[in-house]
Amino acid sequence: MTVLADPTVVVENAEAQRGRRDYTLAVLVVLIGLIVCAAVLAPWIAPHPPNQTDILGTGAGPSASHLLGTDALGRDIFSRLLYGARLSLLGPALIIAFATLAGVFLAISSVWIGGWYDVLVSRLLDLLFAIPGLLVAILAVAVIGPGLLAPVIALSLAYTPYIARVLRSVALRERQLAYIESSTLIGYSAWTICTRQLLPNVTSLIRAQATIAFGAALVDLAATSYLGLGVQPPTAEWGIMVANGQSSLLNGQPWESVSAGVMIVVVVVLVNLIGERLASRAENA
Amino acid sequence: MTSQLLEVDGLHVDIPIRGRLRSVIHDGSFAIARGESLGLVGESGSGKSMTARTIMRLLMRGAVATGSVRFDGEDVLAMSPAKLRRYQGANVSMIYQDPRAHINPVRTIGDFLLEGPAARGVPRREAHDRAVDLLGQVGIADGGRRMRQYPHQLSGGLLQRVMIASALLTSPELLLADEPTTALDVTTQEEVMAILDEQRQGRQLAMLFITHDLDLAAAVTDRMAVMYAGMIIEVGASEGIHTEARHPYTVGLLGSRPVIGQRSRIQTVPGRPISAFEAGSGCVFAARCPFRIDRCVAERPALRDVGGREVACHRAEELQGRIEFPKEALT
Amino acid sequence: MTTDPTRDQDHVEEGEPVLEVRDLRKVFRVRSEDSRGTEELVAVDNVSFSLHEAGSLAVVGESGSGKTTVARMIAGLETPTSGTVRIAEPAQAPAAGGTLSSRSARRERHRRIQMVFQDPYSSLNPQHTIQRCLDDVLRLHFRDLGTEARAARVAQLLEYVGLDDRHLSLRPRSLSGGQRQRVAIARALACEPRVLILDEAVSALDVSVQGQILNLLGDLRSTLGVAYLFVSHDLAVVQQVTDDAIVMHRGVVVERGSTDEVLTSPSAEYTRRLLDAVTRPGWKPMRHSLLERPVTRLLPVPGRAHSGD
Numbered sequence: 074m075t076v077l078a079d080p081t082v083v084v085e086n087a088e089a090q091r092g093r094r095d096y097t098l099a100v101l102v103v104l105i106g107l108i109v110c111a112a113v114l115a116p117w118i119a120p121h122p123p124n125q126t127d128i129l130g131t132g133a134g135p136s137a138s139h140l141l142g143t144d145a146l147g148r149d150i151f152s153r154l155l156y157g158a159r160l161s162l163l164g165p166a167l168i169i170a171f172a173t174l175a176g177v178f179l180a181i182s183s184v185w186i187g188g189w190y191d192v193l194v195s196r197l198l199d200l201l202f203a204i205p206g207l208l209v210a211i212l213a214v215a216v217i218g219p220g221l222l223a224p225v226i227a228l229s230l231a232y233t234p235y236i237a238r239v240l241r242s243v244a245l246r247e248r249q250l251a252y253i254e255s256s257t258l259i260g261y262s263a264w265t266i267c268t269r270q271l272l273p274n275v276t277s278l279i280r281a282q283a284t285i286a287f288g289a290a291l292v293d294l295a296a297t298s299y300l301g302l303g304v305q306p307p308t309a310e311w312g313i314m315v316a317n318g319q320s321s322l323l324n325g326q327p328w329e330s331v332s333a334g335v336m337i338v339v340v341v342v343l344v345n346l347i348g349e350r351l352a353s354r355a356e357n358a
Numbered sequence: 359m360t361s362q363l364l365e366v367d368g369l370h371v372d373i374p375i376r377g378r379l380r381s382v383i384h385d386g387s388f389a390i391a392r393g394e395s396l397g398l399v400g401e402s403g404s405g406k407s408m409t410a411r412t413i414m415r416l417l418m419r420g421a422v423a424t425g426s427v428r429f430d431g432e433d434v435l436a437m438s439p440a441k442l443r444r445y446q447g448a449n450v451s452m453i454y455q456d457p458r459a460h461i462n463p464v465r466t467i468g469d470f471l472l473e474g475p476a477a478r479g480v481p482r483r484e485a486h487d488r489a490v491d492l493l494g495q496v497g498i499a500d501g502g503r504r505m506r507q508y509p510h511q512l513s514g515g516l517l518q519r520v521m522i523a524s525a526l527l528t529s530p531e532l533l534l535a536d537e538p539t540t541a542l543d544v545t546t547q548e549e550v551m552a553i554l555d556e557q558r559q560g561r562q563l564a565m566l567f568i569t570h571d572l573d574l575a576a577a578v579t580d581r582m583a584v585m586y587a588g589m590i591i592e593v594g595a596s597e598g599i600h601t602e603a604r605h606p607y608t609v610g611l612l613g614s615r616p617v618i619g620q621r622s623r624i625q626t627v628p629g630r631p632i633s634a635f636e637a638g639s640g641c642v643f644a645a646r647c648p649f650r651i652d653r654c655v656a657e658r659p660a661l662r663d664v665g666g667r668e669v670a671c672h673r674a675e676e677l678q679g680r681i682e683f684p685k686e687a688l689t
Numbered sequence: 690m691t692t693d694p695t696r697d698q699d700h701v702e703e704g705e706p707v708l709e710v711r712d713l714r715k716v717f718r719v720r721s722e723d724s725r726g727t728e729e730l731v732a733v734d735n736v737s738f739s740l741h742e743a744g745s746l747a748v749v750g751e752s753g754s755g756k757t758t759v760a761r762m763i764a765g766l767e768t769p770t771s772g773t774v775r776i777a778e779p780a781q782a783p784a785a786g787g788t789l790s791s792r793s794a795r796r797e798r799h800r801r802i803q804m805v806f807q808d809p810y811s812s813l814n815p816q817h818t819i820q821r822c823l824d825d826v827l828r829l830h831f832r833d834l835g836t837e838a839r840a841a842r843v844a845q846l847l848e849y850v851g852l853d854d855r856h857l858s859l860r861p862r863s864l865s866g867g868q869r870q871r872v873a874i875a876r877a878l879a880c881e882p883r884v885l886i887l888d889e890a891v892s893a894l895d896v897s898v899q900g901q902i903l904n905l906l907g908d909l910r911s912t913l914g915v916a917y918l919f920v921s922h923d924l925a926v927v928q929q930v931t932d933d934a935i936v937m938h939r940g941v942v943v944e945r946g947s948t949d950e951v952l953t954s955p956s957a958e959y960t961r962r963l964l965d966a967v968t969r970p971g972w973k974p975m976r977h978s979l980l981e982r983p984v985t986r987l988l989p990v991p992g993r994a995h996s997g998d
Contacts, residue, residue: 251812255873258764259826259880260799269825273816401895497976543751544922548966551974570896573968600970614900616925618952618967623907624900624929630865631895 098350105343112158119152123309132326142328144314145321150329153309154336160304161311161337164225165290171229172290173283176236181267184244195241198234206231206293214302221304224297228290235286240275247274277355285348288341295337311337362428363564364390364413364532369425371405371412379422380635382408384588384642386425387661390532393562397575397596399611400585403633406568409585410534413566414452415442429532447474451525455537457517461509468505471524478528492523496553515546522554526561533558533565540569551578572599572611584608587642588634594667604669607643609681625683641672648683649673705777706739707883707916708763708802713737713772715758732758734940735772740884742777745910745917747927747948749963750937759937760886760920764804776801777883800830803877807889809869813861819872820857823847826879846875849912851905867898871905878913886918891926903929924967928952936960 111118120138127147134142141150179198183191206228213227247253248271256266297303298312306313311333318329369386372379383405390396400406412423415434427434429449437445454460461470468489475485486505493501496519509517518538525533538554539547555578558565569575575582576596584592584605592605603609610627629646638644640655647654653672664674671677715733720726733755740746750756761767763774779800806812813822823843827834834842847853850871861869870890877885887906891899907930910917919931927934927948934951936944936959944957955961962977 251806251808252814254766255804255806255812255876256814258766258799258804259876260829261825270814274814401897544966545751545962545977548974549976552976555974556976571968573970573972576970577968577973611897614897616900616903616929617969618925618928618964621928621949624904626900626904627897628901630867630898 095350095354098347101343101347101350105340105347108158108340108343109162111155112162115152115155115159119149119155121149121152123153123156124148124307132321132324134326135328141332142326144317144329150314150332153314154311154332157309157311157314157333158336160221160308161291161295162340164221164294164303165287167225168228168232168290168294169283169287172232172236172286173279175229175233176240177272177279179233180237180240180244181271184241184248185263185267185271194237198237201230202234202238204231206290207296210293210297211300211302214297219302219305224294224303228293231293232286232290235289236279236282239282240279243275243278244271247271277351281348281351281355284344284351288344288348291341291344292337361391362389363392363394363430364566365426365428366409366413367426367428369409369412369423369427371408371417371424372422373408373418374420375635379420380633382588382634383412384634385660386588386590388583388590388593390564390566392531393564394581395558395565395567395579397579397582398566398568398585399570399572399575399582401570401611401631403587403631403636404585405588405634406585407536410452410536410566410568413534414446414450416446416452447477448528449530450532450534451528451530452534452536453518453521453525453538455540457514457521458509460521461517463509465508466505467507467509467512467520470509471505471520471527474524474528489523489527492526493520495526495557496520496523497549498523514542515550518542518550519553522550522557526557526563529561531564533563534568535565536568537570539574547574554578572608573615576600584611587632587637589637589642589670590661591643591670592667593661602665602667604664604667604674604677605643605671606647606649606677606681610683613683627683641670649677649681706741707744707777708740708918709773709775710739710759710763711737711773711775713759713762713774714770715755715762715767716770731940733762733769736935736937736940736942737772738935738942738945740916740918742883743910743914743916744933745919745931747931747934748918748920748937749922749924749927749934749951751922751963753939754937755940756920756937757888760804760888760918763884763918764802764886765798766804779881779883800880801882802884802886803880803882804886804888805870805873805877805890807893809866809873809893810861812873813869813876815861818858818860819847819852819864822872822876823879826876830880842879846879849878849909850875851901865898866894867902870894870902874905874909878909878915882915884916884918886920887930888920889922890919892921892923899926906930924952924963925969936963 120140125148127143129147130139130143131145131147132143133139133147136142139149139151141154144150144153179194183194209231210224210227213223217223217226253266253270256270261270294303295310295312295315298310299316301316304310304313306317314333315330315337318327318331318333321327322330366389367387369383370381371383372381374380386405386409388396398406398409408417411417413427413434415427415437417423423435425435429445432441434442434445468486471489472482472485475488476482489505490501493504498504498516498519504512504516504520512520521538535554539550542550551574557563558578565579567575567579572582576599579596581594582596582599583590584607586607592603592608594602594604599608600612603612607627610625613625614627616624627646628648632642632645634642638655640657641647641650641659644650644654651673657672659670659672661668661670713733713736714731717730717732718727719730721728736755736759738746748756748759758767762769763776779797817825820843823846824839827839827842831839843857844854847856852868852871852875856864856868856872861872864872874890891902894902903926906917909915910930917930919927921927931948934946934948935942936951936955936957938959944951944955944960951960952964955964965975965977
């Protein structure tokens with residue numbers, strides 16, 4: 074008869090497994106969720122069409138029918154804010170999605186392959202990292218033309234190193250651990266080891282980084298629109314609204330710029346807070 | 359009564375683990391006389407390292423220690439910062455399992471050794487000479503050269519000797535050695551232990567020697583305390599430990615180790631060693647003890663005198679140390 | 690695993706050893722003490738030995754002896770500078786049941802030899818349950834085994850190592866060191882290797898748990914007939930699990946023989962020194978003169994952290 078192992082489970086870890094309830098995180102996620110919902114449901118909840126002008130009612134302050142007033146062309150600011158959320162959130166989402174995919178691929182492949190490949194990729198990422206995202210976006214617009222496409226492409230490239238660098242050092246550490254080596258010994262293919270052994274152990278960190286980068290990408294994208302290089306009028310988008318509302322601001326009607334600006338700040342702060350919490354959870358794991 | 363150099367009484371220590379305060383030492387009581395060497399033997403979770411840290415008053419933030427730890431009559435846990443500094447700096451010295459974690463890698467060995475004396479105002483020349491002399495005593499012949507080297511240039515064994523020298527430099531009255539040779543090769547361990555023993559006996563230094571190796575403790579200590587799950591379950595003379603042990607855990611531990619020259623199935627203690635907070639309200643060893651009775655699970659036995667040794671076991675007299683663990687584990 | 694011309698994986702005849710190592714050598718390039726240039730470190734210097742079916746051989750040594758490098762070269766985790774390693778073909782009819790698919794041929798080398806590592810805390814994937822850990826291995830090597838057959842095999846493997854289905858849904862963080870090593874052993878056995886390398890597999894465990902695992906390893910050898918290559922610095926432990934032993938010191942084999950012979954009447958000075966250092970009832974530490982380095986070794990690397998000084 075073989076010697077039986079002790080069946081009791083290590084207590085302190087069992088409790089940690091059940092997950093510690095993080096109420097703050099839940100609240101933050103709910104808040105962001107509300108904003109996203111509002112953006113998605115914009116066509117149904119917006120009181121007015123975003124591009125409906127009203128020459129007689131320009132520059133009006135908040136009222137019953139126009140919760141935040143109207144802009145210089147008489148369009149309802151509140152509705153434009155809701156519709157604007159769609160682009161302002163979608164853009165960064167696309168950027169981060171691409172940057173994460175590319176970053177994960179580059180980081181894990183460099184950690185696995187090593188050698189000259191690792192050096193090459195690292196130098197490439199350093200190069201990308203060194204050029205400010207906004208600059209690349211401007212250059213892209215100069216080449217491709219204004220609109221959402223150019224900045225999104227450019228910023229996707231610019232944000233890849235943010236994800237890749239952090240991931241690379243963590244992945245490097247994981248790779249030294251015995252379970253990766255024993256996976257090699259058992260006979261799993263390199264692809265299997267990278268995706269099913271290594272990757273799951275770094276996803277918590279990826280989530281955290283991606284979330285934090287989302288906020289930065291949002292600001293950068295809004296900045297390109299603000300500069301008139303990204304989304305073009307008459308499309309509603311927060312960055313454009315900040316720009317458009319500037320003249321009204323000087324005339325004593327801050328509603329357009331301020332509301333759009335506040336939305337940007339709120340979203341970025343929420344996302345950053347969530348990202349920080351995710352990051353500390355990833356570290357403690 | 360200050361005849362005992364160190365008196366620990368009713369020590370309870372809780373430390374924060376994953377955000378919650380957990381008990382790791384329960385009702386610790388023992389004493390070390392001047393010049394006496396006491397071994398503290400246990401496995402993981404026994405609380406042995408934490409005991410040493412409590413004596414040094416080097417517990418982590420959030421840890422709570424109650425009970426008394428009296429050094430030369432004075433309660434360490436209640437000492438003022440100035441007295442504590444003197445206590446930690448000169449009266450007591452500690453050597454650790456991993457010397458590299460306790461030496462600044464960007465400063466020389468000499469800087470490390472002379473830091474303490476410099477803080478106490480010892481003239482540099484004198485301190486330097488003393489250090490070189492001590493290095494010689496611990497078997498490092500070219501002390502002067504070594505003092506100019508950096509930690510990474512020394513092997514683990516050499517570095518541990520440097521630690522010993524550093525601990526002795528302050529002429530302490532009590533030395534706490536926390537698994538000082540566990541991380542070393544076995545031949546190096548013998549060498550370092552021989553030096554430590556030599557030095558200790560030569561200076562009539564009191565020592566608390568912490569290890570998981572019963573035989574090692576027996577070799578360099580006068581008395582031994584065995585800890586399990588935060589409790590001291592047996593205390594007695596080191597000399598007779600192999601024949602006189604009374605507590606089932608001690609006997610189990612003695613039998614767990616294969617002996618060279620005898621090839622037979624090992625008598626195993628079923629299960630695994632636990633920490634204080636994982637034990638129930640009865641005897642801490644009850645869950646793994648093949649000799650437990652109902653009383654053991656209901657009532658925690660206190661340390662009491664049984665045939666010249668102190669044992670925390672309800673059945674100590676009855677079992678008389680004639681304990682054989684089953685060769686197969688019990689479920 | 691990289692293909693290595695010096696690693697001959699041909700079929701080994703019946704009656705021959707399941708593992709044969711000849712003139713194995715590993716030389717590393719390391720930075721020299723003055724940080725100028727590099728020099729050679731001979732970690733393993735012409736080591737040869739063989740292991741027979743269901744045999745158990747200990748490779749004994751301290752840090753810097755080269756024993757772990759030898760084990761890693763045999764496992765294929767490190768390429769030898771020169772020398773050969775031959776391992777017997779795996780059994781054709783898998784104990785797991787089913788038949789081997791042709792794709793399995795590529796995996797075959799992983800069914801000849803497996804390894805259990807020293808650190809139980811990093812040798813299992815923290816994200817995978819024990820169930821997944823073992824199931825994945827079976828899926829990889831025994832492709833046409835159905836779900837039920839796989840589950841049965843997993844249960845059997847757990848039984849072999851003294852665990853049960855309570856442990857299946859747990860992740861490593863809920864298991865103790867001893868339990869994790871049992872899982873690591875089960876995982877290695879799932880591949881049905883001819884040779885199992887145990888690289889200091891019990892060194893990181895508590896003493897009272899070590900004994901359990903040693904008894905377990907002894908039982909497994911008699912039940913399954915797998916051969917052990919047991920790498921360890923601990924002579925007392927080695928005695929429990931092995932029939933034969935070689936002793937290594939700074940890359941060179943200084944002694945070989947049956948474990949009993951080596952432990953009771955060693956001929957090499959180093960082995961005697963090692964034996965003297967083992968703690969036992971009545972042991973006292975003694976100071977010794979400096980040990981001479983084995984003659985055949987090339988330039989030692991100054992400043993490299995060996996714990997033996």
